[in-house]
Structure formats: C-alpha cells, structure tokens
Amino acid sequence: MKQDFHSSKPIYLQIADQIFFRLVRKELFPGDKLPSVREMAIQTKVNPNTIQRTYSEMERLGIVETRRGQGTFITEKAGIVDELKERLTREVCESFVMQMKELGLTKEEMLEGIEKHAEGGRK
Amino acid sequence: MKQDFHSSKPIYLQIADQIFFRLVRKELFPGDKLPSVREMAIQTKVNPNTIQRTYSEMERLGIVETRRGQGTFITEKAGIVDELKERLTREVCESFVMQMKELGLTKEEMLEGIEKHAEGGRK
Amino acid sequence: MKQDFHSSKPIYLQIADQIFFRLVRKELFPGDKLPSVREMAIQTKVNPNTIQRTYSEMERLGIVETRRGQGTFITEKAGIVDELKERLTREVCESFVMQMKELGLTKEEMLEGIEKHAEGGRK
Amino acid sequence: MKQDFHSSKPIYLQIADQIFFRLVRKELFPGDKLPSVREMAIQTKVNPNTIQRTYSEMERLGIVETRRGQGTFITEKAGIVDELKERLTREVCESFVMQMKELGLTKEEMLEGIEKHAEGGRK
DNA sequence: GTGGTCTAGACCACA
C-alpha cells in the first residue's frame, strides 16, 4: 500500500493498479464495496482528489461502478476478473519482451534473466 | 529514432534510453562522439534544450562526458557498457517479476507468458 | 537574497548555496516547506525555470524532497544538516589549504592570513 | 599541470593561476621566457587558442609581456612577484573567511578547520 | 496552486 511519489506513473494509476492486482489475486471480488473516497485517502495517505480520480479511471475502464449514495463497487459482470487478468498479463509481458529486445537479448537470455531474478524481493 | 510525445516518460529520458540501448547493442562504443546538441535536436526533431537535458542526465549517470567546446563523448571507462547492460537488464527483469508476482502468477506461468509474446513486433 | 549575475558560478547554484547556508545556520529546518518555484522566482528576481533547476539540483543531492502538487520540502532524514555542514566546511577548508600550499605558504602563515582578514566585511 | 574540465573556473584561468603559483613559489622568475603558445598547448593538452587567451589575460594583468618575434616573458618590473603574492594571498583568505562566515562559523572554528585539513593531500 | 516538461530564442565562454 505504498505509493512511489517519484515514479513517472501517476499516483492515481498506481493505486488503481494495486486494486486491480488484488482483484486478480482474489483478495477482492466482483460486487465488493470499495472503501469510500475519504477512507481510502486515509489508508493510502494521499489527497482525496487523487482517490476520486482513481475511482473515475476505474469506472471508465468498466472495472467498478458507483451507485449514488451507496458507494463504489466492483462490477459484477461475468468474466470481468479473467478479462482483467488476461489484459494485465498481456501488457506486462509485451512490455517486458519489447524492452528486452531493445537490449538485444534473445528469448533464451530473457528466460534466463527471469530465472535469475524470480527469487528477488517484492521491492 | 522516434519519440513518443504522449508517453508519460519524458522525451529527454526516452532519448537517453535510446542511446543506452544503442550502446548495449554495440551500435555505439566508448569514446564515440555523440552528435552535438544542436545536431541531435534536428535528428530527433526536438528542442536543443531537451537534448541538453538528455546529455546532462547521461553525464550524471556517468555514461557520457562532456568536454567544453569539443562535444559529448561516451565514457571510456572500462566496463561501462557491461555495467549498463547489467543494470538495465536487471531493472527490466525485476520490474517484470514483481508485477507478475502481484498478479499472483508462478514462475512457470511467467515463462509461459513470455513464450507466448516473444514473437510479438518491436512496438 | 542577492544574486551575482556576473559570477562564473551559475545563478541556480548560487541560490542553492544560499539555501544550504540558511540550513546550516539554523534559519531553516528539516521538514520546512520551501517557497513554491514561482514564489521563490519572484523573491530572487529570476526566472521560475532557474529555480526549478535549483530545486532539482538540491533534490539530486538529497537535501530536499519534492512532493507532487504539494511543494518542495527540506529532507527530514536525521543528520542531514550536520552532514551538509560537515561537507561544506570540508570543501571550503580543503580548497583553502590547497591554494595556500600552492602559494608556498606554511600552516603558520595560513593562520596568520586568516587572523588578518577575519575582520573583513561580509561582502 | 592538470586541468579540471568541469570546474566553473575556465581552463585558461586555471592555467594562468598555475603560472602565478609557480612565480610565487620561485619556480619561475621575472625575465623568464614562457614556452611558446604551441609548446604550452602540448604540455597542458589544451587547445592553443586557450593558451593564447591565458597569455592575453596575464598580459592584461601586467604579469607578462610579449615581445614581437621573441615570445612571452615574465615582466621584469620590480616588486611584481611580491605584489602578486600579496594579491593572491589576500584573495584566497578573504574568500575563505567570507565562506566560513556564511556557514556561521567563528574565527576559532575556522582555525580549527584548517588545522584539521592542513595535512590533506593536494587534491 | 504545485512541480515537470517543452519550446523558442538569446547570450556567453570556450576551443
């Protein structure tokens, strides 16, 4: 639940990613209610406006829905989680492969690189 | 030599990355003179100040040296390229592994994911 | 808060030095918020970009931290001030001693020279 | 005889300083002929234009004289060395005292600082 | 309102 204030990725997207990851890891489920903007702001120690933006962004992507007066909920649409997992996995892999190719590494070296770092800490 | 003007990564860092990649791929060598700030600005179609910043950043990282009135050169220090390659590779791999772990995937699934995407285009 | 526009030392570094000096003289404390880039630009009568550069440089040295949208703050890390004072003092002394030695003066003559000039104005 | 290519002090002045120091240390005497611009450029590994400028500057200060077709010589005027030594010493001391005062140090601390660093290497 | 990036254009010292 830590934000990197110096990353080029905006904080509001970092927080969205964290929620996506929790969904994919089954720590969160379709239909679950997310903390209120205020509550979430306290938990993550960022400005409520930032959380507002996180929620808007997730709504735009169809991952959550806001119900007036009730709060923000994970969309119940079938397959939402699998879709998300599929999408995130693809993005991460594609980005990885592209960067490694730019470094001139072969597929074998990529696999090797992962073996070497797979034991690394969570940062 | 194309920049993505809409990426969240600043142009001046994108250009630095491109130079790093060319170094690692042996298209550029220690001791080589980089194009002058103005020349590079024309090639990359950005403002000279942006290139200035690229070069400053690379100097800060010890990859290049500037000699007043003469130009900017790749550092001649032995091992600079391997060091750089090592560092860039590590960064990319660690980031990948971390993200995949956050998606709850095992090492096997990571390797599989790469196999699936390794044939993808260069961007 | 005056800058010397004709010094060979860049303005952005002169301003950084002034802030360092204020920190060391306890006129500024860890955790303090510095004036915003624009505000500082007005105070020092230079362009905001110049202040931006001052702040970047200080961040690079670990003296300040910027929090996006909030401002720039003196780093809270313990010992930051003593470290800085120590470093600045060392730099000044070493440079002095080196130059005096190049003039062929003995330690006694150095001490004497200081006695003679210690009453001089602050510039 | 080393130049610092990254100092804010221009190379041509660094070289002038080195000559001044040699004069003051009696390694060089009034009436001595300095190496030709070309020769000096080779010795110091800088561009001949830079040496040209060094010589011009020293001439402007009355330390050297150029005699057409013969070369550049240290001025023979009486007292030139003592004057120079006096001036350089004063400049170095004043600058030192000013900087130390800006750091909020007392005269005692200055003397102490020198004691501590007087044994330090020549850089 | 905050910092960050970028452009355009200028001037300078240096080589």
Place this chain on the structure above:
DNA sequence: GTGGTCTAGACCACG
C-alpha cells in the same frame, strides 16, 4: 562550432 545558462511563455498532470 561546442556546451552551458537564462528568460519568457506555454501546457500538462497532479493534488
């Protein structure tokens, strides 16, 4: 010609 600094002014994402 080279890099370095500075200004002016703009736009942007973020908080």
